[in-house]
Amino acid sequence: MNIILLGAQGSGKGTQAQLLKEKYDLKHISTGDLIRKSIAEKDPDALKLKEFQEKGLLAPNELIAKIVEKNLGEGNIFDGFPRTLEQAEALDEMAVIDAVIELKLADDDAVKRLSGRRQCRKCAAVYGTEKPPKKANVCDSCAGELYQRDDDKPETIRKRLALYHEETEPLIEYYKPRNIVHSVDAGKSIKEIFASVCRIIEAL
Numbered sequence: 001m002n003i004i005l006l007g008a009q010g011s012g013k014g015t016q017a018q019l020l021k022e023k024y025d026l027k028h029i030s031t032g033d034l035i036r037k038s039i040a041e042k043d044p045d046a047l048k049l050k051e052f053q054e055k056g057l058l059a060p061n062e063l064i065a066k067i068v069e070k071n072l073g074e075g076n077i078f079d080g081f082p083r084t085l086e087q088a089e090a091l092d093e094m095a096v097i098d099a100v101i102e103l104k105l106a107d108d109d110a111v112k113r114l115s116g117r118r119q120c121r122k123c124a125a126v127y128g129t130e131k132p133p134k135k136a137n138v139c140d141s142c143a144g145e146l147y148q149r150d151d152d153k154p155e156t157i158r159k160r161l162a163l164y165h166e167e168t169e170p171l172i173e174y175y176k177p178r179n180i181v182h183s184v185d186a187g188k189s190i191k192e193i194f195a196s197v198c199r200i201i202e203a204l
Contacts (some may be wrong), residue, residue, distance in 0.1 A: 001024065001026065001075040001076075001098050001099050001201075001202070002075065002078070002095045002098050003020065003026070003076070003077050003078065003097075003098060003099050003100075003101060003201065004075050004078040004082070004091075004097055004099070004100045004101070004175075005017055005077065005101055005106060006100060006101070006102045006103070006168065006169075006171060006172065007076065007091035007102060007103030007104070007166065007186055008105055008107070008110050008161055008164045008165075009110055009114060009156070009157060009160050009161060010105060010109070010110035010111075010113040010114040010187055011103035011104070011105040011110065011186040012103055012105075012186055012190065012193060013079045013080065013103060014079055014080075015190055016031065016103065016190075016193060016194060016197055017030065017077045018188070019076055019190075019194050020077050020194075020198075023198065024075065024077075024201065025069070025077055026073070026075045026077045027072070027073030027074075027075065027076045027077070027173040027187060028076075028077050028079060029068060029071065029072070029076050029077065029078045029079065029081060030079045030080055030081075031064060031067075031068065031081045031083075032080060033078045033165050034067055034068065034071050035049060035064075035067060038067050038070075038071075042077075043067065043070070045063050045066045045067050045070075046067055048063060049064070049067070051062045052154065053202075061084060061086045061087050061090060062090070062108060064081070064087065065090035065091070065094075066078070068070045068081055068091070068094070069094050072094060072095065075089065076095065078091070081170050082168075082171060083167060084167050084168070084171075085170065085171065085174060088126060088171050090175055097175070097178075097180060098180065098202055098204055099182060099184050099200060099201065100171075100172070100175045100180050100181045100182070101182050101184060101197055101200055102172060102181065102182065102183045102184070103130050103184055103186035104183050104184065104185060104186055105186040105187055106132065106187070107158075107161050107188055109156065110157065110161060111154050111157050111161075113128065113129065114152045114157050115148075115152060115153065115154050115157060116129050117148070117149075117152050118133070118137070118146040118147060119146065119147060119148075119149055120141070120142065120144040120145070120146055120149055120184075121139055121145050121146075121147055122139065122142045122144030122145075123139060123144060125139050125140070125141050125142075125144075127139075127146060130190060133146060182198055182200045184196045184200070
């Protein structure tokens, strides 16, 4: 089973992907995590990709696709890939997609949710409105300092959302003719969203 989660920043793709991974024993394909892991393992394609990143250039789609292909499991939940039409076409060469689940969230709600997010400097745990730390600005797990990432500042979030609408949202139309696209209201609680996503998957 191969499931793509599509949604703007702040829609909860990573959270839902992790829950789905555990429930259905799927491999969580998150490009950000994969690239970091592949760089640490000195994967040649990842090291080439790192060169692009260090120069502030966009990484070629074919390099990202190669890294994804090397890490595919028997069943996969795709989170943050594909981002572009070119990546979607590359993914079609690697796997048969069973469902595309769009987590719909209004831009204003995304800004509000992400700008309230804080991350631990030590262990990278993430806190927000639904999961606040027990003590302000202190991580529950390791007592590290919590901080706001630069990409969680409102002006940066708006730029990222504009890019999502321009590059990634058109993928909904790309997959629609296959009758595999489903939409879920991502403004609800994590538990409610997960229940809706599970209903979609179990009806496949």
